[in-house]
Amino acid sequence: MNIKVLDTTLRDGEQTPGVSLTSMEKLRIANKLDEIGIDYIEAGSAITSSGERESIKEITSQNFRAEILSFSRPLTVDIDYCIDCDVDGVNLVVPTSDLHIRDKLKTNREDLIRLSNDAVDYCKDHGLVVELSAEDASRSDFDFLKTVYQSAIDHGADRVCVCDTVGILTPDASLELFARLKEDIDVPIACHCHNDFGLAVANTLSAVKGGASEIHTTINGIGERAGNTSFEESVVSIDRLLDEFSTNVKISEIYDISKLVARLTGVYIQPNKAIVGENAFAHESGIHSDGIIKNSATYEPMTPELVGRKRKFVIGKHMGTHGLNSRLKELGMDVDEGQLQQICDNIKVLADKGKTVTDVDLQVIADNVLEINHEDRISLEDLTIVSGNKVMPTASVKITMDGEQVLNAGVGLGPVDAAINAIKSLDIFKDIDLIEYHVDAITGGTDAFIDVIIKLQKGDKVVSARGTEPDIINASVKAYIAGVNRLLRD
Structure with missing residues (x-):
C-alpha cells in the first residue's frame, strides 16, 4: 500500500521558536520537497501576513507536481486568503476536543459541526481540495470525532486527519484509534503527530498499520515544543520496517534536504539523530569497525548510501586496528602491522588525556610513526620544566645516548629555550647549530596539536626535523632530537 506524505515544514515546522524563513528560503525548500517526491506540501498559513501570502504565491506559481495547501481555520476570511494564493487545497483545521471547543472557541459541539460544514461547503464551492484536520483529536470523544468527520465528508471533504496535538497518544492507542476510524471512514485518513513524549514517529507508524494512508511530517522533526513527526525517520522506517507499505519519496535524497533545512532554519541536528545525525553511520568501537568492514549488516540496519550518506570510522580510544587501517587507506597511507599498532597506541594515549583526535591529528601521528624506520642514537626519556614570573626557566632532561642514560639541566629565557x-x-x-625554529598550531582549541619545525646545521650539512605534540615544549625537544639523530646518521 502506498502511503502519501504531507510535509508541513513550511508551516508547522516554521513555528519552531526562533525560526522565520524568507520567501526565497521557503521556495528552495519547497522545490526540494517536490523534487524528492513529497505528495502534499503545506506551504504556510495564508492568514498570517502579506509576506506569508507572497511566499505561498511564489510556490504555487511553480507548477510543482505536489499538491500545494495552506493551513486554514474554518473561517471565510482565512479561506479567501487561501483562494487568493491560488493553492490547490486547504488543511482545514477544526478543534474537536471539548477542552478546545469550550475553552478556546467558547462554543458547543453543535455549533462546531455547523462551522466546520459551512467551511467545507465554501471551500468546495471555490474548487479547493479539502483535508479536514481535527485538532486535538486524540483527546476528543470518539463518537463525536467520527460525527465531525462524517459530516465533513458528506459536505465534500476529500480527506480527514487525526491530529495528536499535544503528543499524548501511545503506539497501542494510535493503532486502535485508526483501526476504529477506518471501519466507518471511506476517504483517506491522515495522521499528524507531535513529539512531546518522543513518540511521534512510533505513533505515526502505528497509525499506518491501523489504516492511515497519509502521514504529516516535518524535515528533521522541527516544530513547536518538542517538534513534529520526523520526515526522515518515518519514511525510512516505512521503507525498511513495514514491508507491506511504501512511499513515493526518493530516499537517497533525504540527507540533502535534511542539511538544507538545517542550514536555512538554523535548527541544527543533534549528532545522534537517527538517519541524518552525523553519528548515524559513524563507528569507533574496534569490534564494530571490524564487523562493518567484513559485512556492513553486522552493525548497520541499512547502508548509508540508501539515504545519501557515507560511513565513517571515528578516531578514538575505542578504535581497533581494522577501522584505523581503513581510515588510513582513505587518507592515502599504507602501513605495516607494526606501524599500524604504533599509530593505534599513540591515538589511545591522546584520547585517554581527553583529546579529540581529528583527521589532521591522525595524519600527523601517522607521519611521525612512518618516519621511525631506523635506530636512533639519542632518545628522550624524561623532561621536567620549572618556570614562573619570578623563576628563571629551568629544565632537567634524561636522555638515552648510545644505550646509556644521561642526566643534564639548563636554563633559558623561556621553558623551550631552557629545555x-x-x-x-x-x-x-x-658542533650542532639551531638555525631556524618555526611553530604552528595545526588543530583548533587550547588542546591543539603543536607542529614544531626546526633546521639544524653541522658543518656544511643542514637538515629539517619536526615534532608534533599537544605540548609545545615536548614538541620542540622531540624535533631537536630528531634533527640531531638525522645529522648523526648522515
Missing part, C-alpha cells in the same frame, strides 16, 4: 639548552650543552651536541 633545548639542557640538551645541547652535552658534548655530542656542541
Whole structure:
C-alpha cells in the first residue's frame, strides 16, 4: 500500500521558536520537497501576513507536481486568503476536543459541526481540495470525532486527519484509534503527530498499520515544543520496517534536504539523530569497525548510501586496528602491522588525556610513526620544566645516548629555550647549530596539536626535523632530537 506524505515544514515546522524563513528560503525548500517526491506540501498559513501570502504565491506559481495547501481555520476570511494564493487545497483545521471547543472557541459541539460544514461547503464551492484536520483529536470523544468527520465528508471533504496535538497518544492507542476510524471512514485518513513524549514517529507508524494512508511530517522533526513527526525517520522506517507499505519519496535524497533545512532554519541536528545525525553511520568501537568492514549488516540496519550518506570510522580510544587501517587507506597511507599498532597506541594515549583526535591529528601521528624506520642514537626519556614570573626557566632532561642514560639541566629565557639548552650543552651536541625554529598550531582549541619545525646545521650539512605534540615544549625537544639523530646518521 502506498502511503502519501504531507510535509508541513513550511508551516508547522516554521513555528519552531526562533525560526522565520524568507520567501526565497521557503521556495528552495519547497522545490526540494517536490523534487524528492513529497505528495502534499503545506506551504504556510495564508492568514498570517502579506509576506506569508507572497511566499505561498511564489510556490504555487511553480507548477510543482505536489499538491500545494495552506493551513486554514474554518473561517471565510482565512479561506479567501487561501483562494487568493491560488493553492490547490486547504488543511482545514477544526478543534474537536471539548477542552478546545469550550475553552478556546467558547462554543458547543453543535455549533462546531455547523462551522466546520459551512467551511467545507465554501471551500468546495471555490474548487479547493479539502483535508479536514481535527485538532486535538486524540483527546476528543470518539463518537463525536467520527460525527465531525462524517459530516465533513458528506459536505465534500476529500480527506480527514487525526491530529495528536499535544503528543499524548501511545503506539497501542494510535493503532486502535485508526483501526476504529477506518471501519466507518471511506476517504483517506491522515495522521499528524507531535513529539512531546518522543513518540511521534512510533505513533505515526502505528497509525499506518491501523489504516492511515497519509502521514504529516516535518524535515528533521522541527516544530513547536518538542517538534513534529520526523520526515526522515518515518519514511525510512516505512521503507525498511513495514514491508507491506511504501512511499513515493526518493530516499537517497533525504540527507540533502535534511542539511538544507538545517542550514536555512538554523535548527541544527543533534549528532545522534537517527538517519541524518552525523553519528548515524559513524563507528569507533574496534569490534564494530571490524564487523562493518567484513559485512556492513553486522552493525548497520541499512547502508548509508540508501539515504545519501557515507560511513565513517571515528578516531578514538575505542578504535581497533581494522577501522584505523581503513581510515588510513582513505587518507592515502599504507602501513605495516607494526606501524599500524604504533599509530593505534599513540591515538589511545591522546584520547585517554581527553583529546579529540581529528583527521589532521591522525595524519600527523601517522607521519611521525612512518618516519621511525631506523635506530636512533639519542632518545628522550624524561623532561621536567620549572618556570614562573619570578623563576628563571629551568629544565632537567634524561636522555638515552648510545644505550646509556644521561642526566643534564639548563636554563633559558623561556621553558623551550631552557629545555633545548639542557640538551645541547652535552658534548655530542656542541658542533650542532639551531638555525631556524618555526611553530604552528595545526588543530583548533587550547588542546591543539603543536607542529614544531626546526633546521639544524653541522658543518656544511643542514637538515629539517619536526615534532608534533599537544605540548609545545615536548614538541620542540622531540624535533631537536630528531634533527640531531638525522645529522648523526648522515
